[in-house]
Amino acid sequence: MPGRIRPTSAASPAFAALDAARQAGLVATLAGLYPSPVSIILELGCGHGHFLAAYATEHPDQQCLGVDLVSHRIQLAHRKQKRLKLTKTAFLKADAAETLAALPDHVRLAGIFILFPDPWPKTRHHRRRLLQTDLLDALAARAEPGAWLAIRTDDAMFFDWAQAQINNHPSWHLAPDMPFPFEHPTYFQGIKGPFQSLMAVRNAD
Numbered sequence: 001m002p003g004r005i006r007p008t009s010a011a012s013p014a015f016a017a018l019d020a021a022r023q024a025g026l027v028a029t030l031a032g033l034y035p036s037p038v039s040i041i042l043e044l045g046c047g048h049g050h051f052l053a054a055y056a057t058e059h060p061d062q063q064c065l066g067v068d069l070v071s072h073r074i075q076l077a078h079r080k081q082k083r084l085k086l087t088k089t090a091f092l093k094a095d096a097a098e099t100l101a102a103l104p105d106h107v108r109l110a111g112i113f114i115l116f117p118d119p120w121p122k123t124r125h126h127r128r129r130l131l132q133t134d135l136l137d138a139l140a141a142r143a144e145p146g147a148w149l150a151i152r153t154d155d156a157m158f159f160d161w162a163q164a165q166i167n168n169h170p171s172w173h174l175a176p177d178m179p180f181p182f183e184h185p186t187y188f189q190g191i192k193g194p195f196q197s198l199m200a201v202r203n204a205d
Helices: 013-033 050-058 071-083 096-102 123-128 133-142 156-167 187-191
Strands: 038-044 063-068 089-093 107-115 143-153 172-174 196-202
Touching: 013 089, 013 096, 038 050, 050 063, 050 071, 050 089, 050 107, 063 071, 063 096, 071 089, 096 133, 107 133, 133 143, 133 156, 143 156, 156 172, 156 196
Parallel strands: 038 063, 038 107, 063 089, 107 143
Antiparallel strands: 143 196, 172 196
């Protein structure tokens, strides 16, 4: 998932006001989606919504949320959601960390999908990878004990790096024997080579 690109005037008061308004809008949107306590399935970098729509169709009682930074992807995901009448599924154009920060306190994560994130293969770009300690902290703060984190990638170096990130985090543990929660071919799965899957579980406090 690429980072959100900020204009060069990001430090200006005008931009700060717009950014604050955007974040306030995200808080209001999520409060409207989830007015009462609920457990949800979250997909970070949902793309066109193909995978999460299929998951939601097979799990009609589960609340699902997909986020992505690219507008046209979310527009296509909305079309799928409406066509399939997935009333408990929502798609938002939003940053992963900001989404987690904006969720109402009564929303808990039962499961998280991260499918084929940008591996940023060059060492100098590793800081841009999605699965950083800060994100694992934020996910853990929202996740129920026993919640699963399902990652899939076609990049062997990223797979090893993700394993190390999780293995070194106090709130998550690797679960190599846990089956992947749902199988459905994604766009990237179709165009890329062999992939690996990684499962982790939120530790009990």
